[in-house]
Amino acid sequence: MPVTSNSKQENMKLIYLDNAATSWPKPEDTYKAADSYARDIGGSPGRSGHRISVEAARIVFDARDSLSMLMGAGNPMRIVFCKNATEALNISIFGLLNPGDHAIATGMEHNSVLRPLKALEKRGVELSIAQCSPEGEVDPFIINKMIKKNTRVIYMLHASNVTGTIMPVEEVGKIAAGKGILFCLDAAQTMGALDIDVLKMNISLLAFTGHKSLFGFQGTGGLYIREGVEAMLKPLLLGGTGSNSEKFEQPDFMPDKYESGTLNTHGIAGLGAGVDFILNTGVAAIRKKEIELSGKFMEEAGTVKGLRLFGPVDPLKKTPVVSFLLNGRDPADIALKLDEQFGILSRAGLHCAPSAHMTIGSFPGGTNRFSFGYFNSMDDVKAAIKAVEELSIE
């Protein structure tokens, strides 16, 4: 990795193990695409009709097309750009639920799902939380049993940002389809890293973020909306769309209904390049490498005295996200030592998911978290192991 720290330890090599927060570095093409749009193209996508406006619209469409391919949407018109997964999830929650409706979520959800749902609970929406095992696993049977007459939707994340636990998406999708209710998947941690087929998996709404496993920039993300679902989903923002401009009513068609205001075109250019990198590399190849990295870490970490691992040990059951505690010490203190003494950049605390930490038994102190990514090497894993070994005997 090209970066060196300018702290006391001159030229200390930095090891970035915080890919679940945001992936870094990005593929070279991600940087190039944003630069080339901003420098050589410019223009507001489709707003004006002159050549660089049309060229900007092409860039946005190509990114939409690539995302549609990656998730098997079958039609790029089903994808709406947002500023991140949080916004997409807020549309999926506030845009859908009315007082008297019932919604189901799991105990592993991120605050981007639980905070909006808890806010709606105060306004008369009923909420059931499916408890998960200490490994973060949910039993689809429990979700099935919670469904009642007024249940509209199940919200579930694809994989936990705390433990990496992969959730039973196919099973829950089948349950939702069987009962005729909606299924909203939070794929913030997984799109590009795990196989997703929205049609086969019976997903009605899928929220993704651009800056993690999709190798795009912060400030990009979006929502897949299954055909027909837009009829019952209100937008959060209203405004200019470059279409139907003579009317004061918001357009009711895809994707304009949910895309008011000028898009983050340079960000979307980078995101499109990131997704193309994934399509060219193959999700299977990315997954294989990430399994190798987290498998090695789990294997070696299991032998470190005083290291307590959370979540599934089997790398096949998780994304390369590892939560741990070292001799019960304060995670913030360990994270600081990892940074200052070893140049290892990780994240400590609750990771915006207090409910997940309650589930795995690490609330309110939280955990240390290493999240590996496709651009990490086996040497990075070895360095991480060596560092926790040294800190464990300190």
Place this chain on the structure above:
Amino acid sequence: MPEYYVLMFKSVTGAMQAEKILKKSAIPFKIIPLPKTISTDCGICIRFEAEQLESIKLALASKVEYSDIRKI
């Protein structure tokens, strides 16, 4: 002067989708700003010569939703 038609879309995204598909065919066409005398749909449309009408319809059938085709 050849006779021209325009293909119109509710959303610019639809126009881009049609353009990407038509580019892969051999059909000649051009993206132009939508003449405001015609419609207030999205700001751009696809212009083509009358003789391409059937091949354009065929190429986009069940793939792209357009709002109208009009002679200009």
